Amino acid sequence: MPFSLDDKLVVAISSRALFDFEEENRAFDAGNGDDRPYMQLQLERLDAPAKPGVAYPLIQKLQQFNDKDAHRVEVVILSRNDPVSGLRVFRSASKHDLHLQRGVFTRGRPPFKYLNALNANLFLSANPDDVRAALLAGYPAARVFPESIKQAESFPNEIRIAFDGDAVLFSDEAERIFQKEGLDAFQHHETNRVALPLPGGPFKPLLEALHRLQSVAGASVPMRIRTALVTARSAPAHERAIRTLMAWNINVDEAMFLGGLDKSRFLREFEPDFFFDDQTRHCESAVSVFSPTGHVISGISNDEP
Template identity: 50%
Template sequence: MSDNTPRLLTVAVTSRALFDLEESHRLFEGEGVEAYSAYQRAHEDDVLTPGIAFSVVRKLLALNIGTPPDTPRVEVILLSRNSADTGLRIFNSIQHHGLDIVRAVFTSGEPTWPYIRPFSADLFLSANPESVRRSLEHGIAAATILPAQAHQQRHEHQLRIAFDGDAVIFSDESERISREQGVEAFSQHERARAREPLSGGPFKGFLSALHELQQVFPADERSPIRTALVTARSAPAHERVIRTLREWGVRLDEALFLGGRHKGPFLDAFGADIFFDDSQHNIDSAVLHVAAGHVPHGVANPER
């Protein structure tokens, strides 16, 4: 497969996000690399169970069904801080689960995020908050993924992704006004600028790539992808959002303007496979129902 094969969507995922590696990760943190390496070699024929991102990855790769092998619609790249030697268990598990993942980077303990850009990844999913933060600093859409505490998957053959608006799809310019000057100042600001498009946030590029991929499929219930905007905004702040998406030429299938209501039950009703939000408060509500990706960006996430 050549390096210049055109791709509509590329997602990078870490091994800890793809598989449940928490037991061996605790061993690494408690006893060090030697004990960890010995454990992985001893268990390299034991299949790893799915992790937080497994369902999303499986549904993404299913979008390639019916395409020629050399021109897939989606590629998933594996990034791992394992060595190639200890990573053998991960590749064995990928093959066991039938995941079409062929490109990988094993860094033997070094950070993986520097390799995201050379792969031209549209999205990075990781269980490591520091890697996510560094990726965002370098202009890459990234999220720290957290498991749902209770979730029943209802859409086996459709990938459902939900996004927060401000500081995720859009910049945090309006959210800053809300936090610094209050809700009334925010409402006045948005009414005055209703016809002025919002600037893009860290997930604008990923949303655009996802929208481009959606165009391959029918724009109805037969589509294997469905998206939703789930935002704390309400009227009259809705207009600027709608006009911005129209200006960008981007489709979102559903838009929920919740006016500050807890997002979790609405995400459950939508049946999200994953939800991306910058606010830890909203993430805490979301994970009671669905898997969520925290985007540590903008005014809600000051530098630590």
């Protein structure tokens, strides 16, 4: 029987999100559209394993859900790299004992269209155009900040993922009210609709997939998934968010209703393997405390003028 991705959590990831290719990327930028110097540099470094990148710890942990009896997580390289440079990606993965078998390399062309064929649950890339396109196509996607590499591993047996609420887990319905009419209108809007679940946002499918993965693996896998909602909402608007998750029959382990407080101080304590937010300022704040961060380029905060 052919291999199928239908029953797996599939993470599509660019080479720059998985490995530290920032020096090589500068060589690419210096080529002004000519990728041959970049290809030559990657070929010269074929036997030099690339250093771990921003998403490396997350991928390493997710692969621990696989064992000899079950393959539950599939990680696929989805990259604008050329196939020759892809050789170094696979060799680097092998050197780091990451089990990667599949990859799509498009040599400069947008790769997001292959997300459908992959049944992808998440796409991580350093290219904002590819992330926007993936989100518009309905896939959870985020632009990674390569400089936000995690410094320490305090929770080796937990995958910790933190999500913003509005425009990430939830739609930006309420965020639009807040940005256009202010806090009082936002609170009034949410209080009046407290029993009405919010529409799902771009990362609802990922939260559902993580929930399924943990349920299917059960106690057979020592790795656990711990999730947190980290939102600028405060009481009384917190209630609609909680009731929405209840309506979805999905639990989060921690919820932080911060009412405008700086998220970075709370992320420092939670120590996520990844944090997803739609607002650039929150992402940059998270990066400042070395929290691996993904910018979800969707919702009113990212509307192009």
